[in-house]
Amino acid sequence: MAKEAFLPPELWVGKQFDGQWQRGNSQQEVIEPATGKTLGSIGLADPAQIARSAAAAAAAQRDWANAPYETRAQVLRRAAQLADEYAADIIEWIVRESGSTRLKAGFENKVSTKALHEAAALPSRSVGELLPSVPGRLNLARRRPLGVVGVISPFNFPLYLAMRAVAPALALGNAVVLKPDPRTAVCGGFVIARLFELAGLPAGVLHVLPGDGAAGAALTSDPNIAMIQFTGSTAAGRKVGEAAGRHLKKVSLELGGKNALIVLDDADIDLAIANTTWGVYLHQGQICMATGRVLVQRGIYDRFLEKLISKAQSLTVGDPAVADVALGPLINAQQRDHAARVVAEAAAAGATLETGGTYQDLFFEPTVLSDVSPGNPAFHEEIFAPVAVVVPFDSDADAAALANDSEYGLSMAIISSNVDRALKLGEQLHTGILHINDQTVNDEVINPFGGVGASGNGSSIGGPANIEEFTQWQWLSIKGEAPAYPL
Known part of the structure; x- marks a missing residue:
């Protein structure tokens, strides 16, 4: 039957x-x-x-x-x-x-x-x-x-x-x-x-x-x-x-969230890129847990940025109903225009648009903004689009201060080969969810899920x-x- x-x-x-x-x-x-x-x-x-x-x-x-x-x-x-x-x-x-x-x-x-x-x-x-x-x-x-x-x-x-x-x-x-x-x-x-x-x-x-x-x-x-x-x-x-x-x-x-992924200088860069790509670009960045800020320690910053730009440029964009693509469309023109505005304002405020920033219809290209400072609109504003906001930092204390410089507090993550170091840094973070050696987009159903602050x-x-x-x-x-x- x-x-x-x-x-x-x-x-x-x-x-x-x-x-x-x-x-x-x-x-x-x-x-x-x-x-x-x-x-x-x-x-x-x-x-x-x-x-x-x-x-x-x-x-x-x-x-x-x-x-x-x-x-x-x-x-x-x-x-x-x-x-x-x-x-x-x-x-x-x-x-x-x-x-x-x-x-x-x-x-x-x-x-x-x-x-x-x-x-x-x-x-x-x-x-x-x-x-x-x-x-x-x-x-x-x-x-x-x-x-x-x-x-x-x-x-x-x-x-x-x-x-x-x-x-x-x-x-x-x-x-x-x-x-x-x-x-x-x-x-x-x-x-x-x-x-x-x-x-x-x-x-x-x-x-x-x-x-x-x-x-x-x-x-x-x-x-x-x-x-x-x-x-x-x-x-x-x-x-x-x-x-x-x-x-x-x-x-x-x-x-909402403006979630920080912290990449320490002892991290495996290729693994860090894999985690960043998933956290930033999954579902075109339209996730409350999306990685809204990628904080990278200065010792590995240039190598990390080069690999991230290459990865973003390799991601395919198209209609997911007819093709096996990495990114589909944004939900509507209002969301697309919001993302385009923030990217343009970020570049005008001093960030470098490394790749992307353009769109066709509702398909927004995977984007990388580098050297984003705390005063930049892209640092604080939730974009809800496939935009990597990359921020350099010097010390672990700097990373904590940058991560906490947000009204949001939903999900944060740290990539490091030294778990003890990552845990000590994590103790300083104001967030409802914290992942060590993972990215910010996670939910296993059996976990309590919630944020603090504006999240x-x-x-x-x-x-x-x-x-x-x-x-x-x-x-x-x-x-x-x-x-x-x-x-």
């Missing part, structure tokens, strides 16, 4: 998902960034739809939270199995809708599937602790679902950055209203809706509603939404955090952080009979 089609057009085109596939009041085209072709359309949610879905999700959440833990686990396991079965379909959507290379799209589907497997283990985890108390009183602290979690996810790793919140939130007994970025609403939203629909998730527990800023604002203010998990730019995250705080909602913010609000998502993030403590005490208080 032939397996069921995963996302046939008649199922999703022009629609949104509230437990059923419903036509949206307004439409937005789904555009392939590599070609400009229209792949279909999505239904956009307005604030009224957000309110209806939040109320419906709150009603459905109670039965879902009370379902046996094995029932919830089985839905997550089945969704993971389906993500494997339909991997080719899912990868194709990531490639075409987000401009990802097949290497990146395959990796994204793999870690998203892993997130489902990891979440499937959460329902059977311990839900609390037995606390000491006086004789005759049973004293418990237990974790309870929050209720309805609003998830606002971005375009760059659209499937995984939504799934890493949706899967554990559902596993722990919450309902979810997901607002994916409209630019990647199919691979970052409808794929998730379809996986859970086929996996047997009860209708109404998950809603997938693409929408604009007004829809996001409605999520942050709706009384049925208990928490917002937001991944996106720092500017947007500040607004989300402010609005969620005003309405006393729990909020998790995973924001987040100190919360983390993933691994051991998920139970803390998507549940809340309840104190429960039990006595055989009520005491006779003396007052």
Whole structure:
């Protein structure tokens, strides 16, 4: 028997998902960034739809939270199995809708599937602790679902950055209203809706509603939404955090970064180049963890720069749906123009444009800027494009000072043949994530992930952080009979 089609057009085109596939009041085209072709359309949610879905999700959440833990686990396991079965379909959507290379799209589907497997283990985890108390009183602290979690996810790793919140939130007994970025609403939203629909998730527990800023604002203010998990730019995250705080909602913010990769003078230069290339150019640099600054010790600076320029010039750029290329397109013209502006301003401020800096349509050439000083716009501003910003330094103390000279603090990395030296340097870095002998773009799903400063609000998502993030403590005490208080 032939397996069921995963996302046939008649199922999703022009629609949104509230437990059923419903036509949206307004439409937005789904555009392939590599070609400009229209792949279909999505239904956009307005604030009224957000309110209806939040109320419906709150009603459905109670039965879902009370379902046996094995029932919830089985839905997550089945969704993971389906993500494997339909991997080719899912990868194709990531490639075409987000401009990802097949290497990146395959990796994204793999870690998203892993997130489902990891979440499937959460329902059977311990839900609390037995606390000491006086004789005759049973004293418990237990974790309870929050209720309805609003998830606002971005375009760059659209499937995984939504799934890493949706899967554990559902596993722990919450309902979810997901607002994916409209630019990647199919691979970052409808794929998730379809996986859970086929996996047997009860209708109404998950809603997938693409929408604009007004829809996001409605999520942050709706009384049925208990928490917002937001991944996106720092500017947007500040607004989300402010609005969620005003309405006393729990909020998790995973924001931008200007991440530093420090290459010490005892590093293997070829390995350092390999790590730099991956950290800077993966997915055209459109990753919050991308290596935004490459700090290279002066003793190896010239040799490193020469090799990096050669490597950048060797990288192929093109449509990842039809060719095996290293880089695909940027997501849209706004992002391309932002990158071109920062590169031009960096050169005007004294940096040397060694290679790249040009583009055709949405295809931005791999770029290297050298001798970037701390006063240069490219040193501080998140570019979100395939631009290597190379900065020389003298001592380890200089490296720490340069790395910390940023409002961001998401991910940093150090390449060195001396691990003890690297660890001592790492202790001085203000960052939520630190890698010794690796580059800045890493996520294993089982790790807590979060930044400090302008990269987040100190919360983390993933691994051991998920139970803390998507549940809340309840104190429960039990006595055989009520005491006779003396007052």
